[in-house]
Amino acid sequence: MKIFHCGHCQQLIFFENSRCVSCDHKLAYLPDLGVVGSLDPAGGDIWQCPLSPAEGQTYRLCGNYRENICNWAVPAADLDPLCRSCRLTRVIPDLSRPGHKEAWYRLEVAKRRLVYNILSLGLPLKNKVDDPVHGLAFEFLADSHVVGAAPVLTGHKSGVITISVVEADDAQREQRRLQLHEPYRTLLGHFRHEIGHYYWAQLIQNADRINAFRQLFGDEGENYNHALKQHYERGAPADWQQRFVSAYASSHPWEDWAETWGLYLLMTDALETAAACGLSLRPGRPDEPSLQPDAYGTSLKPFDRMMDDWFPLTYALTNLNRSLGLPDGYPFVLSTAAIDKLRFVHESIAEQRGRSVDVQIHVPSPR
Numbered sequence: 001m002k003i004f005h006c007g008h009c010q011q012l013i014f015f016e017n018s019r020c021v022s023c024d025h026k027l028a029y030l031p032d033l034g035v036v037g038s039l040d041p042a043g044g045d046i047w048q049c050p051l052s053p054a055e056g057q058t059y060r061l062c063g064n065y066r067e068n069i070c071n072w073a074v075p076a077a078d079l080d081p082l083c084r085s086c087r088l089t090r091v092i093p094d095l096s097r098p099g100h101k102e103a104w105y106r107l108e109v110a111k112r113r114l115v116y117n118i119l120s121l122g123l124p125l126k127n128k129v130d131d132p133v134h135g136l137a138f139e140f141l142a143d144s145h146v147v148g149a150a151p152v153l154t155g156h157k158s159g160v161i162t163i164s165v166v167e168a169d170d171a172q173r174e175q176r177r178l179q180l181h182e183p184y185r186t187l188l189g190h191f192r193h194e195i196g197h198y199y200w201a202q203l204i205q206n207a208d209r210i211n212a213f214r215q216l217f218g219d220e221g222e223n224y225n226h227a228l229k230q231h232y233e234r235g236a237p238a239d240w241q242q243r244f245v246s247a248y249a250s251s252h253p254w255e256d257w258a259e260t261w262g263l264y265l266l267m268t269d270a271l272e273t274a275a276a277c278g279l280s281l282r283p284g285r286p287d288e289p290s291l292q293p294d295a296y297g298t299s300l301k302p303f304d305r306m307m308d309d310w311f312p313l314t315y316a317l318t319n320l321n322r323s324l325g326l327p328d329g330y331p332f333v334l335s336t337a338a339i340d341k342l343r344f345v346h347e348s349i350a351e352q353r354g355r356s357v358d359v360q361i362h363v364p365s366p367r
Contacts, residue, residue, distance in 0.1 A: 091139035196261030
């Protein structure tokens with residue numbers, strides 16, 4: 001994530017902010033420019049931004065802005081009332097139920113950061129209205145009150161990502177993490193994982209990389225439901241850390257890809273943030289990690305350079321979190337095999353940038 005400043009007073013602002021705490025100007029993310037900008041009224045529901053890249057541009061606020069759900073803007077010439085991120089959501093929680101509006105807000109915050117990450121990587125992103133066959137949609141669903149009704153499963157199928165509303169509740173999500181013996185479980189992590197299934201179809205299925213995928217990840221033709229059943233009954237193999245980025249990745253090649261993809265998005269977001277903050281590490285000893293302040297930006301860098309920067313960053317994150325009394329920010333150790341899979345994701349994205357691939361999407365992923 002980049003670092004942003006108010007265009008009126010230069011106050012530091014964050015991606016999620018909707019008002020400057022210093023000068024009180026309204027703020028909005030301008031997706032056409034990739035910046036959070038302060039706004040001036042330009043008549044009616046039209047706004048302008050004083051930043052020089054926005055000169056001559058006018059905007060409307062997303063239809064969900066007034067609901068305090070979204071902080072994005074829409075170019076004034078665009079007739080759709082919703083921003084590019086909100087158009088991806090086709091089912092929202094039942095707002096008559098207590099806590100659901102707060103959950104909807106948290107879900108949209110996580111999704112907007114995901115969308116930012118996806119667009120910064122140059123990946124194609126269309127909604128189901130513009131592209132009913134190959135587009136993407138999100139549905140935020142809650143468990144039914146009906147006795148005996150099946151619980152909502154977070155997962156992906158045919159370009160539709162379902163997120164269980166309960167995952168927006170920190171206490172409930174932590175309880176599930178403990179039940180499943182997971183070292184790491186976040187709302188944003190769910191989004192990153194599930195969209196990995198979507199992009200498996202976009203980048204790998206029916207493409208010339210499928211054979212290379214099978215050599216690294218295995219045969220996706222393995223019975224998916226049976227594989228998950230076996231995983232939950234028996235657990236991960238004892239040597240999973242030597243071959244996978246997580247224990248869950250060992251359950252099936254599709255899950256291996258999605259877990260690896262989710263980690264790759266986490267890495268690119270964190271590295272961009274570190275670079276934008278000017279973070280550097282100057283070790284006191286030659287055997288300690290070092291990191292240059294301009295190590296990583298939004299563009300795809302050589303994979304080996306990315307990994308060289310990642311390990312020092314996780315070293316700093318782990319020590320900072322432990323100082324705060326928190327669990328490790330990145331509680332994983334990457335094996336050579338896992339790094340090879342991350343390299344494959346990196347190369348798949350690099351190959352796809354700027355191209356449109358016609359595919360059929362049918363990868364399920366209940367979690």
